[in-house]
Amino acid sequence: MSETNTFILDDQEIPFTPGQSVMQAALSAGVFIPHLCYHPEFRPHGSCKLCTVKINGRPATSCTTPAAHGMEVESNTPEILDKRRTLVQMLLVEGNHFCPSCEKSGFCKLQALGYELGVMTPRFNLLYPTRPVDASHPDVLLDFNRCILCELCIRASTEVDGKFVFALSGRGIKKHLVVNAESGRLADTNFSLADKAAQVCPVGVILPKRKGFAVPYGERHFDDAPISAHVDEFKPVMPGQEGRS
């Protein structure tokens, strides 16, 4: 790797290959930047805004900004951490999140980031939206109460499965997930538990039926260490490197 392709992230020199985003380069170098809508296998989306950093003093989303030589990137500063914490709090009051009864507890990225960023209270009044669940599908339950609108299921269904099962409708705070059926029911789509879209939800919306709370407390995914210590799981899959461990 050329010596000239590096940038500074919080006093650490990060190498990158041309074309990588700031996020990809940081994760490759083992430095965690909080994120929810970013996923190593999909094109960056830039909507959750948790990965906001300051690049040469200007705020930018690290998942959508290409890395450039000599950039000075701030990420772990009190100011930026406060903003990320507030964003997680916003997502927590926007939906109906009740971790103790959620099947994804211990596996949920939103919950893990709450711990990572030190979210101690919801801070804002809960919005308590009405979001009926969809239990129509034989194998999958959709619990929209927990949706954070990251669009990963939409991208997976569109780009990998080629099925277009999920899409967004509504606008602003009324934005919500819909499925590809005139009835509005998942059972009337061609969705399958084997779809990529069934595997990517960072929270507890898309759940396999007849399986829940299978892992005891203490052994759940994020029980061992904070999400930032799981940085290797988010390393980018570069073209030609898919087989990389």
Added chain:
Amino acid sequence: MKNSDAIGVVLKRHGNDGTRLMQILRETQEALGWLAPATLTVIAAGINWPRSRVESTAGFYSFFHTEPLGRYRVLWSDNITDRMLGNMDLMQAMCEKLWLEPGRVSADGLVSVDTTSCTGMCDQGPAILVNYRAITHMTMERINQMVELIHVQTPLAEWPAEWFKIEDNIRRADILLTNTMAPGEALRISFARGTATEVETSFSERSWHESMQASDIGASATLDEIKKSALRGRGGAGFTTGLKWEACHNAPGRTRYVVCNADEGEPGTFKDRVLLTRQPDLVLEGMTVAAFIIGASKGFVYLRGEYRYLLEPLNAVLAKRRKLGLLGENILGREGFNFDIEVHLGAGAYVCGEESALIESLEGKRGVPRNRPPYPVTNGFLNQPTVVNNVETFASAALIAAKGGDWYRSFGSARSTGTKILSVSGDCERPGIYEYPFGVTVRQVLEECGAHDTQAVQVSGPSGICLNRDEFDRRIAFGDVPTAGAFMIFGQQRDIFEVVRNFVHFFAHESCGFCTPCRVGTTLLKNLVDKIADGNGTRTDIDEIFHLNRLLQTTAHCGLGHTACNPLLYTLEKFRPAYERRLKLLKFVPAFDLDAALSQARQMTGRDDAGAHLEPQSEVAQ
């Protein structure tokens, strides 16, 4: 005709082209009343899109309804200027006469009444839309007549014609609004430029000229005039028009597009409506000049849904220009210059005024701003280089093309050349359209429109700035008070807090919802302001407003989120008492009234004695 046949007619008219989905949805809705689930399925099959994507678009825009909303849909424009003219009382009275609640459909499915964002009739409010047709000057008398017409189900076409009359109210006209140039004049001069006299080119411009073919000399020379004029975009951001057009010309692409942004959604702005009514040829000529310069073959006017009534008149002007050889193939006989323009109607989404959201909408998608870069000049409509400019920018460019950059620079100031059209509304004797050379003071505008005892002026709409009386000597110019055109005046009797509250509700309603900070933050701000309005606000809430503002300014995806806190910030700074007299000034007050929370229990038990109430809170002023 069966529903599926009606949809088929619309689909056929648009060649089953998915990028035309907005127009397909609107025309289908005009034919069938609403967009039923089965309707969306038929449309999706017709354009060969997944049904989920069609539903996605239909669900984004306020003027598309995927639930039945009555044969008559009445929408009250809810800008603060409409409120100041008493629209809320009138709407309430209308609802009572129709026996329904705002936002609900009458039991017989006949009518619904609701509010909508500013419809651009602030100088002639209170304004409404009935089935997306604009009606102004609402009064009790009109409501009484209208309720009768609705009850007996009189078709809209038979309603009194004077209700639909839209006034231009031009109070001060300058170079744009006094234009009398014949259609085609600016084009003829542009074509001729550089052929009669030798074009002078500076060294720095030479490479650009050399890349052009001989027949393009007129285009290059006209671009030089645009650059020389120092014209800056009139939509608010103020980017230099000549540089934008040059960048678009130089960008590689299969084809290029010219888009006129007539999605005039900033509350309090209505000058594009008047320009498109009085000077449509000038605007369309400006677009054609842009096409000549950048080498575009297709143009769109993105007209906001609130101006639906302008669609037929604009189409008539387009047809006339085609007949005159000013649009179509080989324009004015110039071999190979082919360009045509089409009007694309929006459907009630303020965010589509942002250029990349506008392009998404043109492509039939949700109006969500794109990640930038790349910018539209290189990757715009259908990923091709695209120029997007405001209505007023194109009109100004047409004048420059005809009369030259030096002539244009003789108006306005050095950094802000030319004129600016202001939409004046609120507390003044003569609301309407005022065209001034740049550099006019706020005070002069106030004097000429007959505003007395003015407390504040909101310039450039809710996302703009609020000026108090100490600032009325400031000037309308890019370097001082920049504006997209809105100029709302608030007299001494107005409660600035209510102005702000109206604006905060507007942003929450219009957030596209793409990014977390704006989607959730604008609603949290709305709730905070309502809490203060209800008398439950505390100092903590004011601190929270500042905290949210810092978050939105740094992390939001686009200008809507970046500016959503502006109304609060400017007024917290300048009109602090408007807030503080509403605060309880206690260290901690619950977000709700504890005693009021017991009212249901009192009702159920039939008790209302002292024991059924909480002790009155001791009001310890801090």
